[in-house]
Amino acid sequence: MAQKEEYPLKKVCIICAKGTIEDVYAALIMANGAVMEGIEAKLFFTFFGLDAITKKQMDKLHTGTVGNPALRMPGGLPFPTILGMLPGVEAGVSAMMKSQMEKLDFPPVKEFLEMIVAGGGEIYACKMAADMFKIRKEDLTEEVIDIITVGRFYEMSGGQGTQIIFT
């Protein structure tokens, strides 16, 4: 009988390309979860995901209230898209998301990045996106190791038991 071989996950390289609360936290939770399990984690932020590591923006992330069919009212009723367009609604929904996450002990973005780095995780920014948005290294939070090219990213993603995850 053929023996089933197990190949444990050793490294994850997680790409975050969007800047909404849920996209950013999905990447942060996966990276933090990896280091907590003793799995090496590298986190790459690109395009709008750069907001999560930009000092000015990182603690002001929002959840989109337009074009999100899974968004519902607290009671479970559908959230009409037209309501999401009203001024202040997106800020209100975002504040509610953050307070719910705070209850589950999810830290703010900055603290979450610190936790990942404390566990040996590494944070990088994408060169092309940084150039495009005119973002320099000093605009980024100090947890970011460097602004790197896609080629460098692939170099870091080598090795058996490595997975690249695009959130």
Next chain:
Amino acid sequence: MAEKVLAEITVNVNSEGYFEDPSQWTKEMAFEMAKEYNIDLTDKHFEVLEYLREKHMAGEQLTIRKVGNSGITDIKGLYQLFPGGPLKISSKLAGIPKPASCI
């Protein structure tokens, strides 16, 4: 449910080796389990284990953030105390169930 002999006492553990009944735990058992992870338990380790047990008994969900804010050690320190599993290994050594939290 499985049984395991730790420090010459038989205890009930699950398939992954986590205690089924935290009241069966003793410090000597923690020392024995720590050997599997090549950890020499110090007073600092026990401060963390006691903290985890206390919070677990109080019915609180544990996270590394909570331990990091406990004043015992910071998160980096927690990783150094329990390499490769700051919450998982510490929970096992503390004789409490496997953490059910994602952070």
